[in-house]
Amino acid sequence: MNKNFFSLLLFLTTLSLNINSSLAQMPEGSFWIKQYEDQKDDCIRKKDYRCAIEALMKIIQMQPRSIDNYTKLGVVNYYLGNYQEAIGLFKRTIELSGFSDAAYDNEDLGNTYMFLGITYHTLGKEKEAKEELNNALKYFEKEAELDDIIYINVLLKEINKNTKE
Numbered sequence: 001m002n003k004n005f006f007s008l009l010l011f012l013t014t015l016s017l018n019i020n021s022s023l024a025q026m027p028e029g030s031f032w033i034k035q036y037e038d039q040k041d042d043c044i045r046k047k048d049y050r051c052a053i054e055a056l057m058k059i060i061q062m063q064p065r066s067i068d069n070y071t072k073l074g075v076v077n078y079y080l081g082n083y084q085e086a087i088g089l090f091k092r093t094i095e096l097s098g099f100s101d102a103a104y105d106n107e108d109l110g111n112t113y114m115f116l117g118i119t120y121h122t123l124g125k126e127k128e129a130k131e132e133l134n135n136a137l138k139y140f141e142k143e144a145e146l147d148d149i150i151y152i153n154v155l156l157k158e159i160n161k162n163t164k165e
Helices: 002-025 030-045 049-062 068-079 083-097 106-122 126-143 146-164
Strands: none
Touching (some): 030 049, 068 083, 083 106, 106 146
């Protein structure tokens, strides 16, 4: 009986070491990042944007190079009416996109420029809005985002009409 007990103990110790070794090789905090991602999604579904900000801030602290989260944080701030904060976050995303190891594709960058343009438009800064929306179009044309292209063109027509009056 003692032999079986020690065999079982040795097996469990080896299994524990293998599990711990596997966990050590996982990206740091991946379990918590997943939890915060789920929390963020749940908060946004419930339109609890302050909760979403908390979750996004935790994700950014754990993954500062995950630049798409800066855009998400900007959008959430936009919905809360924190337009200057949103502008700063969108600009931070654009700045980081040039230095990031992570793939940040044309559509993502186009979305960031589009949100920046929309925020400027909301603030009545039509010149800046027009510039950023035109930047967005450059990226969307590469990815053929037809819905976004149509939306931006409609918004640009409205801006042009407002600035001529």
